[in-house]
Amino acid sequence: MPTSKDVARLAGVSQSTVSYVMSGRRPISEKTRKRVEDAMAQLAFQPNAGARALASRRSQVIGLAIPFVPDLHRGSMMGFISVIAASARQSDYDILLVTDDEGPQGLERVVGQQLVDGLIIMQVEGDDARVPVIRNLPVPSVLIGIPEKHEGLKCIDADFELAGQMCVEELAKLGHETVTLVNWQDAVVRRRVNYVKRFHHGVDKAGAATGAKIIHVPGRATIAGMEKAVANALEQTKGVPAFIAPEAANQDLLVEALNNLGLVLGKDVSVVVNCSDSLAERQRIPLTTIDFEPDQVSRRVVQMIVHDLTEPTSRSHEALELIRPVFKHRKSTIRPRPQR
Amino acid sequence: MPTSKDVARLAGVSQSTVSYVMSGRRPISEKTRKRVEDAMAQLAFQPNAGARALASRRSQVIGLAIPFVPDLHRGSMMGFISVIAASARQSDYDILLVTDDEGPQGLERVVGQQLVDGLIIMQVEGDDARVPVIRNLPVPSVLIGIPEKHEGLKCIDADFELAGQMCVEELAKLGHETVTLVNWQDAVVRRRVNYVKRFHHGVDKAGAATGAKIIHVPGRATIAGMEKAVANALEQTKGVPAFIAPEAANQDLLVEALNNLGLVLGKDVSVVVNCSDSLAERQRIPLTTIDFEPDQVSRRVVQMIVHDLTEPTSRSHEALELIRPVFKHRKSTIRPRPQR
DNA sequence: ACGCATCGTCGATACGCATCGACAACCCAA
DNA sequence: TTGGGTTGTCGATGCGTATCGACGATGCGT
Numbered sequence: 001m002p003t004s005k006d007v008a009r010l011a012g013v014s015q016s017t018v019s020y021v022m023s024g025r026r027p028i029s030e031k032t033r034k035r036v037e038d039a040m041a042q043l044a045f046q047p048n049a050g051a052r053a054l055a056s057r058r059s060q061v062i063g064l065a066i067p068f069v070p071d072l073h074r075g076s077m078m079g080f081i082s083v084i085a086a087s088a089r090q091s092d093y094d095i096l097l098v099t100d101d102e103g104p105q106g107l108e109r110v111v112g113q114q115l116v117d118g119l120i121i122m123q124v125e126g127d128d129a130r131v132p133v134i135r136n137l138p139v140p141s142v143l144i145g146i147p148e149k150h151e152g153l154k155c156i157d158a159d160f161e162l163a164g165q166m167c168v169e170e171l172a173k174l175g176h177e178t179v180t181l182v183n184w185q186d187a188v189v190r191r192r193v194n195y196v197k198r199f200h201h202g203v204d205k206a207g208a209a210t211g212a213k214i215i216h217v218p219g220r221a222t223i224a225g226m227e228k229a230v231a232n233a234l235e236q237t238k239g240v241p242a243f244i245a246p247e248a249a250n251q252d253l254l255v256e257a258l259n260n261l262g263l264v265l266g267k268d269v270s271v272v273v274n275c276s277d278s279l280a281e282r283q284r285i286p287l288t289t290i291d292f293e294p295d296q297v298s299r300r301v302v303q304m305i306v307h308d309l310t311e312p313t314s315r316s317h318e319a320l321e322l323i324r325p326v327f328k329h330r331k332s333t334i335r336p337r338p339q340r
Numbered sequence: 341m342p343t344s345k346d347v348a349r350l351a352g353v354s355q356s357t358v359s360y361v362m363s364g365r366r367p368i369s370e371k372t373r374k375r376v377e378d379a380m381a382q383l384a385f386q387p388n389a390g391a392r393a394l395a396s397r398r399s400q401v402i403g404l405a406i407p408f409v410p411d412l413h414r415g416s417m418m419g420f421i422s423v424i425a426a427s428a429r430q431s432d433y434d435i436l437l438v439t440d441d442e443g444p445q446g447l448e449r450v451v452g453q454q455l456v457d458g459l460i461i462m463q464v465e466g467d468d469a470r471v472p473v474i475r476n477l478p479v480p481s482v483l484i485g486i487p488e489k490h491e492g493l494k495c496i497d498a499d500f501e502l503a504g505q506m507c508v509e510e511l512a513k514l515g516h517e518t519v520t521l522v523n524w525q526d527a528v529v530r531r532r533v534n535y536v537k538r539f540h541h542g543v544d545k546a547g548a549a550t551g552a553k554i555i556h557v558p559g560r561a562t563i564a565g566m567e568k569a570v571a572n573a574l575e576q577t578k579g580v581p582a583f584i585a586p587e588a589a590n591q592d593l594l595v596e597a598l599n600n601l602g603l604v605l606g607k608d609v610s611v612v613v614n615c616s617d618s619l620a621e622r623q624r625i626p627l628t629t630i631d632f633e634p635d636q637v638s639r640r641v642v643q644m645i646v647h648d649l650t651e652p653t654s655r656s657h658e659a660l661e662l663i664r665p666v667f668k669h670r671k672s673t674i675r676p677r678p679q680r
Numbered sequence: 681a682c683g684c685a686t687c688g689t690c691g692a693t694a695c696g697c698a699t700c701g702a703c704a705a706c707c708c709a710a
Numbered sequence: 711t712t713g714g715g716t717t718g719t720c721g722a723t724g725c726g727t728a729t730c731g732a733c734g735a736t737g738c739g740t
Binding site: 044049 | 384391418419426454564624
């Protein structure tokens with residue numbers, strides 16, 4: 001493998017000049033710059049990452065803490081990861097995975113070894129065990145999700161409260177007087193991810209504001225359970241029923257349950273779910289969705305940590321940024337009554 | 341951050357001794373070892389990864405090339421990634437992501453920079469653009485998937501041919517005379533991942549061997565398309581119909597289509613799909629599955645590359661290893677006719 | 681013509697660890 | 711008792727890059 005010294009020799013300059021050509025931290029004449037760049041190209045030179053990290057004390061790598069995820073949450077997680085990795089590259093950073101089964105000390109390890117310059121923490125729970133750890137770490141970090149105690153932390157997340165509000169408001173606008181919220185599954189609720197709470201809060205708030213009655217039913221893992229929950233909700237419903245199922249895993253169950261009851265989406269009942277556009281559109285009746293914009297969240301997270309890493313001076317102390325979700329009308333919600 | 345020199349000073353030994361305590365490459369007396377280890381613990385010493393990589397010429401990092409994945413494939417991909425990352429850690433390696441939108445030269449970059457000691461390539465297609473690149477790379481690599489030209493490469497994959505065989509054999513054993521294979525969606529087939537072909541081959545082979553008639557229908561993205569495909573297949577079916585839907589994305593569509601036709605799974609019709617156990621079991625009628633054992637594949641891949649990295653001597657030239665799938669009987673296949 | 685600041689380049693050094701050669705201390709066999 | 715091997719430790723050096731101080735060359739105003 002060629003080194004910068006080889007490049008220097010070929011270009012007839014000193015090694016330090018080669019280094020300055022790469023970093024641009026000192027002026028270099030057009031002539032030498034060209035000579036050096038030609039030499040680099042000719043040798044297919046790539047700077048050694050280890051040496052660079054050793055000398056500069058920065059690795060140009062960001063650690064990505066991925067949680068252990070059961071099955072269903074996985075699809076969305078993958079979206080985050082690939083967008084994060086791609087955006088990081090655009091700022092000349094690489095992504096190193098830190099899995100949860102190494103425990104929070106995995107974070108201490110990668111930072112202690114100076115393998116990473118900063119951390120992105122995914123799927124942060126209300127009382128996440130990783131939070132106290134990163135507080136004491138000497139590198140910047142950004143969280144996806146919002147823990148209970150987030151003073152002094154940088155958090156980004158979808159605005160779940162606003163999402164809940166938007167759903168109810170849109171449904172109320174369509175004329176629904178009763179809205180049923182199908183909760184996340186117990187397993188998720190138990191994990192104390194507080195976005196569930198935030199979504200609920202938005203729903204209730206908008207319910208109060210619009211006068212819509214809100215019914216809460218638990219998210220069920222089986223079709224039978226879902227049918228019972230739906231039947232239960234229908235009994236308490238006034239007017240055309242509307243359902244919100246923000247957890248992706250519930251979506252097919254809800255749709256199937258309504259089908260089995262003979263209710264046609266977009267005609268007898270309105271349904272709002274959360275899933276990708278492509279999935280929503282390949283349904284028999286394309287589903288109206290509330291989109292939490294995971295790509296936006298991912299990009300913003302990277303942007304934020306890269307900022308902290310490149311401008312250590314203007315580093316803000318803390319931040320809490322909520323990404324605005326998007327409500328996408330499709331065919332699973334009834335059209336507004338004709339205004340006479 | 342403490343360095344090995346600090347540890348040495350505190351322990352009253354030389355820096356090289358500290359290094360030998362860590363690596364074990366020279367004998368160290370019990371007494372000094374203890375002194376050094378105490379000093380390390382006291383200072384919470386962690387060796388600097390950059391310096392270590394520079395001096396030892398190995399980074400203890402494996403690059404993981406993840407493809408761009410549309411939506412549906414994502415859930416399974418996430419399973420691979422987390423198992424790979426976790427297994428790698430058990431062998432003291434970390435995982436660095438290499439996304440596909442950097443193109444194949446992303447691989448050249450991480451290797452050229454000596455950021456990684458080896459590569460794992462996921463979702464390898466028949467004529468994958470990354471294959472010619474890694475052939476010329478001076479580090480070992482292992483592929484998940486099997487490209488057309490795989491001489492001199494190390495490939496691991498599920499045994500899709502055997503999987504196809506197993507499905508047909510099991511269904512034939514249950515008394516089915518006709519078996520319908522719901523193909524992957526066009527988008528997948530077009531990607532030239534040749535596991536589709538291999539699965540087909542297994543199905544056809546077992547069809548010939550058992551005398552079962554095999555019907556092929558295209559995988560459809562919509563429920564309407566699926567209903568048509570199913571109806572079509574039923575017309576050509578003799579006896580109790582059986583369906584195999586190896587692509588996860590087709591599974592719900594197939595089940596829904598059969599429901600709509602009034603066919604009860606496990607009674608009027610047999611269905612075999614490919615999905616996770618938990619997903620299969622939360623259906624109204626638990627689904628019989630063919631499990632491609634992604635965790636096994638992931639672990640084996642890591643094991644293989646770690647072997648190549650740690651025993652450069654006994655490095656095998658090439659390898660093609662197929663992981664045996666598992667057929668899991670549940671309730672969506674009819675029970676064998678009572679043997680009189 | 682002079683002094684002075686800026687530009688462009690070089691040499692030297694540090695970064696933290698792994699590894700090699702050297703060597704002292706020790707053990708055992710002859 | 712001595713010689714040869716083993717065990718345990720040290721000092722020195724190298725890995726490839728970034729960066730600092732130095733310094734000659736150049737341009738400017740007066």
